[in-house]
Amino acid sequence: MAIYVSxxxxxxxxxxxxxxxxxxxxxxxxSLGIKLPNxxxxxxxxxxxxLVNLYWGKKLPDGDMGYLMQSFxxxxxxxxxxxxxxxxxxxxxxxxxxDAALKxxxxxxxxxxxxxxxxxxICKGKKPLKGLPATYVESDDEAETLVIYMEDKLxxxxxxxxxxxxxxxxxxxxxxxxxNGAEDPLRVTRLPVASVPxxxxxxxxxxxxxxxxxxxxxxxxxxxxxxxxxxxxxxxSGHEENPFIALCRPGTDEFTGEAxxxxxxxxxxxxxEAEVHNSDNARMSIGMNPSVFEWLLEKGEEFQSPEVVxxxxxKGLNGMSDIYHKLYRxxxxxxxxxxxxxxxxxxxxxxxxxxxxxxxxxKIAEKASAIGIELFVLDDGWFGVRxxxxxxxxxxxxxxxxxxxxxAPLAEKINSYGMKFGxxxxxxxxxxxxDLYRAHPDWCLxxxxxxxxxxxxxxxxxxxxxxxxxxxxxxxxGVLRSANIEYVKWDMNRNMTEYFSAKxxxxxxxxxxxxxxxGLYDVMERIVSAFPYILFESCSGGGxxxxxxxxxxxxxxxxxxxTDAMERLKxxxxxxxxxxxxxxxxxxxxVPNHQTGRVTSMDVRGDVAxxxxxxxxxxxxxxxxxxxxxxxxYVERVKKLRGILQxxxxxxIVSPFEGNYCxxxxxxxxxxxxxLCAFRRLSEPASSGKRVYMKDLVPDAVYRDTETxxxxxxxxxxxxxxxxxxxxxxxxYSSLVFVFEKV
Ligand code: GLA
Numbered sequence: 001m002a003i004y005v006s007x008x009x010x011x012x013x014x015x016x017x018x019x020x021x022x023x024x025x026x027x028x029x030x031s032l033g034i035k036l037p038n039x040x041x042x043x044x045x046x047x048x049x050x051l052v053n054l055y056w057g058k059k060l061p062d063g064d065m066g067y068l069m070q071s072f073x074x075x076x077x078x079x080x081x082x083x084x085x086x087x088x089x090x091x092x093x094x095x096x097x098x099d100a101a102l103k104x105x106x107x108x109x110x111x112x113x114x115x116x117x118x119x120x121x122i123c124k125g126k127k128p129l130k131g132l133p134a135t136y137v138e139s140d141d142e143a144e145t146l147v148i149y150m151e152d153k154l155x156x157x158x159x160x161x162x163x164x165x166x167x168x169x170x171x172x173x174x175x176x177x178x179x180n181g182a183e184d185p186l187r188v189t190r191l192p193v194a195s196v197p198x199x200x201x202x203x204x205x206x207x208x209x210x211x212x213x214x215x216x217x218x219x220x221x222x223x224x225x226x227x228x229x230x231x232x233x234x235x236x237s238g239h240e241e242n243p244f245i246a247l248c249r250p251g252t253d254e255f256t257g258e259a260x261x262x263x264x265x266x267x268x269x270x271x272x273e274a275e276v277h278n279s280d281n282a283r284m285s286i287g288m289n290p291s292v293f294e295w296l297l298e299k300g301e302e303f304q305s306p307e308v309v310x311x312x313x314x315k316g317l318n319g320m321s322d323i324y325h326k327l328y329r330x331x332x333x334x335x336x337x338x339x340x341x342x343x344x345x346x347x348x349x350x351x352x353x354x355x356x357x358x359x360x361x362x363k364i365a366e367k368a369s370a371i372g373i374e375l376f377v378l379d380d381g382w383f384g385v386r387x388x389x390x391x392x393x394x395x396x397x398x399x400x401x402x403x404x405x406x407x408a409p410l411a412e413k414i415n416s417y418g419m420k421f422g423x424x425x426x427x428x429x430x431x432x433x434x435d436l437y438r439a440h441p442d443w444c445l446x447x448x449x450x451x452x453x454x455x456x457x458x459x460x461x462x463x464x465x466x467x468x469x470x471x472x473x474x475x476x477x478g479v480l481r482s483a484n485i486e487y488v489k490w491d492m493n494r495n496m497t498e499y500f501s502a503k504x505x506x507x508x509x510x511x512x513x514x515x516x517x518x519g520l521y522d523v524m525e526r527i528v529s530a531f532p533y534i535l536f537e538s539c540s541g542g543g544x545x546x547x548x549x550x551x552x553x554x555x556x557x558x559x560x561x562x563t564d565a566m567e568r569l570k571x572x573x574x575x576x577x578x579x580x581x582x583x584x585x586x587x588x589x590x591v592p593n594h595q596t597g598r599v600t601s602m603d604v605r606g607d608v609a610x611x612x613x614x615x616x617x618x619x620x621x622x623x624x625x626x627x628x629x630x631x632x633x634y635v636e637r638v639k640k641l642r643g644i645l646q647x648x649x650x651x652x653i654v655s656p657f658e659g660n661y662c663x664x665x666x667x668x669x670x671x672x673x674x675x676l677c678a679f680r681r682l683s684e685p686a687s688s689g690k691r692v693y694m695k696d697l698v699p700d701a702v703y704r705d706t707e708t709x710x711x712x713x714x715x716x717x718x719x720x721x722x723x724x725x726x727x728x729x730x731x732x733y734s735s736l737v738f739v740f741e742k743v
Pocket of ligand 1: 349379380424491493539540541542558561
């Protein structure tokens, strides 16, 4: 890792083990590098100090990269040359006609801004972003940070562009701080936090789209002049799109080729775009969504953006994911549970829905403890008068009709079975039919005089308000103190409408969505630091807020409400593009599956679920003896293997989006253990089976299949492949798992 600064070239070169990122400050005149027939070399006059991006890609030696400007300038054309510059942060109204640009409204009423270079600083380590989730370091030797100071001389806007390179990671973390250095107010109306120009347009765009119960499907489309726009305006990162976007070469696959990716460490609305300009050069950006975001900066006020993690890989898409996985697992996720083995849990939601009492719960827990399950999670329905989903959110008081004596004796009883006790909350919500709403009808997001749009018969608490934040901290903490609760599922089951606040001044109403996120982050910080021993899992109607922002507070996320094994192959495969398997909750649920009606075997459900944070979501009492034995087998297996399942290198091998098969593997850090999982959706008559080629083994080491005892060299498993013979007689929905140990 290094940051080279050349005062002479006015060039900054950020470098980590395999990546270079190069910026340059331009002088007042930039040559186009072309000699016209009349001998003149045309020059563009510019405000002095324009910051451009020359390169982001495979590591380069440090040197003068200014010549790369020529391929961005192009020859004279109808368009102004200014529009074609590879701006590090583009601005509208100065000849640049792309979409992603910084816009800040000033007292004169226009929103034109032009930031120029005003200096830099380099420091060891990485400073936290106040009030925001971000990657971190544990010692200053782990990273170096470059801050480039920028200013707009006319309006007084100042900016700090911050870039961190890590010693142990090929990622670059980037954020922007805006400061009003003038007398008059400024209003930020558009803020792409990271925006990078690319030479050429020969790219595919990858993004993760979905809906409730089918989150993060991988979609890959060629980048054309029509561009690609991926966004959420929902006040949550959302089921529909994830704050992740990547460009890759058309030939890039899982194992080879180049990819460039952005992942936004943010849980609210966002906008990510890839565009091709008329110069046939591309740009990719990600940041705040201007449809639902504005920010007023009074004199001296500042706005700190969330962070973007930028990853370049020349080892295909797995190379890209591996960089995200390792950084997030070790330097985004925090707290006691970051490195600890996660407990195997059972959750009562699909077993009972709202229809439970102490007796039913204890029955499930007792059965669970008998097969070695370590944590019982009581889901929705334990508070207020909540016997269906039309009431009581906000009233975090135990329903003693269902649970006489409250949570403490229940937790105690469950502890006496040798299990931990965990609890579901939906702290950001309020039911119109609740004591809380009757007492504080203005505590929800709303606009006076307008209908309050309900989803799942609930409204959203206005987390931008301090009084609401304090209420949530108190209410949740009170319950957590009342019993031995060692796990929390933090749910959020609807998206924002009327996203405005009774407390905010008119000129700050458009800040509400982001202020909500800041309030939520503050509330979560207060709660997770007060209860460091609790394992928190976030959830949002399944995976509606599976993002790096939430992972900073809560080390795992419920991946999807869809627990059907076949659907989960796609969901977990897509989620792994940016997020580690240690972040994904994955459970065995009942069949016919409650989301798809599909019937799959316990083994298939087990093989899929053990690939994430393993657990159960069913009534074990309803299983046949045979299935219960299989459930017990998986508990035992996960206990043995979870070290490598959580911390090993996860590699996607065969994509479920491309055909009938799916396969992935885990390899321990020392390559001594490897787990290969192979899945087949539909049985194929007269098929010759499938060979799966493993990755990242030691070629001349010998690996033993722990079940059959057969040995193979690493080279055989990687280059000749392992023949996968699914069971006979043939059936749909099959899986096989192989555990190898280095001899
Ligand atoms: C959401 C969650 C489920 C469950 C229900 C309870 O849908 O994703 O797992 O907790 O809420 O209402």
